Amino acid sequence: xxxxxxxxxxxxNILNSVFIAIILVLTFSVPAMAKIVSSEELVENAHLxxxxxxxxxxxxxxxxMVRKDxxxxxxxxxxxxxxxxxxxxYNTGMAIWCKASNTERINFIGNYKNRGDIVEVxxxxxxxxxxxxxxxxxxATNIKIIEPGYLIxxxxxxxxxxxxxxxxxAAVALLITNKLRHPK
Amino acid sequence: xxxxxRASDFKNIAYYSGKVVFGVGFLMAIPLVVxxxxxxxxxxxxxxxxxxxxxxxxxxxxxxxxxxxxxxxLQGLVVASFSWLLAVALGAIPHYLSGHFGSYVxxxxxxxxxxxxxxxxxxxxxxxxxxxxxxWRHVLTYVGGQGIIVIALTFLVRGTGGAxxxxxxxxxxxxxxxxIIQTARAIWLISLSYLAVGSITLGIIMICSGMSTVRGILHxxxxxxxxxxxxxxxxxxxxxxxxxxxxxxxxxxxxIMVGSFNFALHWAIWxxxxxxxxxxxxxxxxCVTITIALFITTVGxxxxxxYPELMALFRKGFxxxxxxxxxxxxxxxxxxxxxxxWGEMAMLGVIMAMAIGGSACSTAGGFKGLRIGIIFKALIHxxxxxxxxxxxxVVEKFHHIKDTVxxxxxxxxxxxxxxxxxxxxxxxxxxxxxxxxxxxxxxFDSVSAGSNTGLSCGVTSPSMPMPMKLVYIMVMWMGRLEFxxxxxxxxFIVAAVRGK
Numbered sequence: 001x002x003x004x005x006x007x008x009x010x011x012x013n014i015l016n017s018v019f020i021a022i023i024l025v026l027t028f029s030v031p032a033m034a035k036i037v038s039s040e041e042l043v044e045n046a047h048l049x050x051x052x053x054x055x056x057x058x059x060x061x062x063x064x065m066v067r068k069d070x071x072x073x074x075x076x077x078x079x080x081x082x083x084x085x086x087x088x089x090y091n092t093g094m095a096i097w098c099k100a101s102n103t104e105r106i107n108f109i110g111n112y113k114n115r116g117d118i119v120e121v122x123x124x125x126x127x128x129x130x131x132x133x134x135x136x137x138x139x140a141t142n143i144k145i146i147e148p149g150y151l152i153x154x155x156x157x158x159x160x161x162x163x164x165x166x167x168x169x170a171a172v173a174l175l176i177t178n179k180l181r182h183p184k
Numbered sequence: 185x186x187x188x189x190r191a192s193d194f195k196n197i198a199y200y201s202g203k204v205v206f207g208v209g210f211l212m213a214i215p216l217v218v219x220x221x222x223x224x225x226x227x228x229x230x231x232x233x234x235x236x237x238x239x240x241x242x243x244x245x246x247x248x249x250x251x252x253x254x255x256x257x258l259q260g261l262v263v264a265s266f267s268w269l270l271a272v273a274l275g276a277i278p279h280y281l282s283g284h285f286g287s288y289v290x291x292x293x294x295x296x297x298x299x300x301x302x303x304x305x306x307x308x309x310x311x312x313x314x315x316x317x318x319x320w321r322h323v324l325t326y327v328g329g330q331g332i333i334v335i336a337l338t339f340l341v342r343g344t345g346g347a348x349x350x351x352x353x354x355x356x357x358x359x360x361x362x363x364i365i366q367t368a369r370a371i372w373l374i375s376l377s378y379l380a381v382g383s384i385t386l387g388i389i390m391i392c393s394g395m396s397t398v399r400g401i402l403h404x405x406x407x408x409x410x411x412x413x414x415x416x417x418x419x420x421x422x423x424x425x426x427x428x429x430x431x432x433x434x435x436x437x438x439x440i441m442v443g444s445f446n447f448a449l450h451w452a453i454w455x456x457x458x459x460x461x462x463x464x465x466x467x468x469x470x471c472v473t474i475t476i477a478l479f480i481t482t483v484g485x486x487x488x489x490x491y492p493e494l495m496a497l498f499r500k501g502f503x504x505x506x507x508x509x510x511x512x513x514x515x516x517x518x519x520x521x522x523x524x525x526w527g528e529m530a531m532l533g534v535i536m537a538m539a540i541g542g543s544a545c546s547t548a549g550g551f552k553g554l555r556i557g558i559i560f561k562a563l564i565h566x567x568x569x570x571x572x573x574x575x576x577x578v579v580e581k582f583h584h585i586k587d588t589v590x591x592x593x594x595x596x597x598x599x600x601x602x603x604x605x606x607x608x609x610x611x612x613x614x615x616x617x618x619x620x621x622x623x624x625x626x627x628f629d630s631v632s633a634g635s636n637t638g639l640s641c642g643v644t645s646p647s648m649p650m651p652m653k654l655v656y657i658m659v660m661w662m663g664r665l666e667f668x669x670x671x672x673x674x675x676f677i678v679a680a681v682r683g684k
Contacts, residue, residue, distance in 0.1 A: 128525075
């Protein structure tokens with residue numbers, strides 16, 4: 001009888017199990033998805049996060065390097081991703097390996113002329129990725145654009161133009177003086 | 185009694201320094217053209233200001249300190265060290281005007297790091313700099329590798345006696361050809377030939393690996409310049425780890441190794457003497473010391489099980505040992521990973537590799553393989569003397585382009601420079617420890633700066649104390665010029681103040 005009960009549990013037990021399973025999944029997955037980890041924290045505590053599913057947020061910089069059906073992107077989560085105009089130290093970030101199709105929505109890549117899209121990725125962090133010869137990376141399963149990038153406006157600096165003109169006149173004057181004083 | 189320098193000494197030094205600074209101005213035309221091509225107008229103005237500042241200072245020195253006399257040894261040494269300082273101060277103008285530096289000292293730090301092919305940097309927000317500034321960073325390191333004096337000799341200096349003294353004072357001794365101007369041109373011939381082949385190879389790999397054509401070409405040129413000059417600057421903050429390409433890393437390793445070889449060895453191979461590569465003391469020394477450093481690092485990494493995969497272990501370990509030993513400073517791991525992942529034993533292996541460095545008369549820094557080889561030969565010689573009868577004459581030889589009998593002069597010369605390097609590493613480490621950095625971290629970055637390597641475990645940063653920045657600038661400068669020129673400049677200043 002007991003054996004039979006174990007093999008064929010009553011309907012209510014099945015419902016309870018499903019309910020508990022949902023609770024467990026939500027308990028362990030939702031906070032993991034919600035927790036945004038910084039690159040600094042990942043590098044300093046790489047062994048703690050190794051193999052964990054994490055969420056990472058940062059500015060797309062450099063290039064989208066498509067390799068067959070996947071692609072490499074690099075996200076910087078440094079202060080420049082939030083406030084581009086002020087100096088705040090080095091760039092910090094993380095390499096992301098994702099499906100190439102996931103990068104199609106990225107419009108702006110950070111460089112001198114653009115501020116890149118701010119992107120949030122969820123995926124598995126690898127302190128020494130076995131697939132990519134020990135690289136520290138995140139294998140993204142989900143990518144979403146949080147904030148679109150934009151063109152950076154570099155205002156023409158007229159004061160620099162004046163300095164350049166003054167110095168060019170000085171250089172030409174000295175060149176002429178040199179020719180006159182020391183003819184070859 | 186120290187004789188006070190005469191007016192003619194000052195005139196000669198100022199005149200030839202003016203020529204070198206004038207040459208630096210011409211170099212700024214390269215990033216200027218890049219700025220114009222990519223319509224980066226403000227950086228274009230930065231380089232115009234920098235260029236005309238160099239021309240103005242260079243011409244001023246040449247006009248008002250005009251000299252037709254050839255340089256003597258002291259003047260040659262002082263010109264090399266003084267013109268490097270001037271070239272740094274003026275070369276830093278476009279850096280500072282870019283707005284990516286916290287102070288002018290930070291900009292000078294990066295320019296000194298470039299010229300000395302170190303690769304440490306204080307530039308902030310590297311991933312958003314202009315193509316022009318990125319080009320300038322790499323031109324600095326490419327030119328610094330060959331030597332800015334070599335440039336001046338190639339294009340701007342006539343006569344050979346004083347030219348040779350300036351050439352030697354910049355840390356190079358080999359005469360590839362009887363004439364020193366021809367030697368300087370031969371160095372450029374070698375470097376430009378590799379530039380063409382290396383840049384195209386790296387560019388093609390990156391275009392095939394998903395980069396756009398324009399960026400692939402630019403990255404190919406930039407990374408080649410950083411690799412060949414064993415400089416270590418890279419266009420992105422992720423350094424070589426940015427590219428995620430095994431093939432790219434292999435080509436880079438080949439380039440940094442070839443770049444770290446003696447120009448005399450290159451010339452011997454170019455002119456058909458291919459057997460030299462198997463016999464040369466520097467190559468043998470390099471192979472032995474790189475194996476020892478790799479062994480130490482691998483044991484350290486295996487002990488902490490950092491890379492469970494054997495391929496990953498070799499790829500990461502060998503890349504950084506090669507990068508350190510050649511004095512390059514390229515990285516494929518995150519800066520702080522040395523501390524948080526690699527651990528002290530692996531770091532010690534890298535420190536050893538960095539301290540030894542590449543070959544003499546190359547673009548590399550550190551003790552140099554030739555000196556390590558000579559010191560090892562001297563040790564063997566002494567052991568042989570102990571083991572043989574007192575009346576026996578023990579002769580030890582070493583092969584470097586030709587067979588040479590080891591003499592006291594060789595040993596003394598090698599020991600003097602090695603001791604000076606150790607002193608500079610120690611000085612920078614002590615300063616780092618004083619400012620609160622852990623010993624291993626302070627040692628790592630200090631050796632990196634002193635040996636002109638450029639690997640960092642996170643000590644070097646824009647927020648590091650100002651005295652440390654100044655000490656690092658000094659040890660980079662001393663390491664690149666191999667001390668003698670700096671000692672000469674100090675002696676010259678002391679003589680000017682206290683001499684009679």
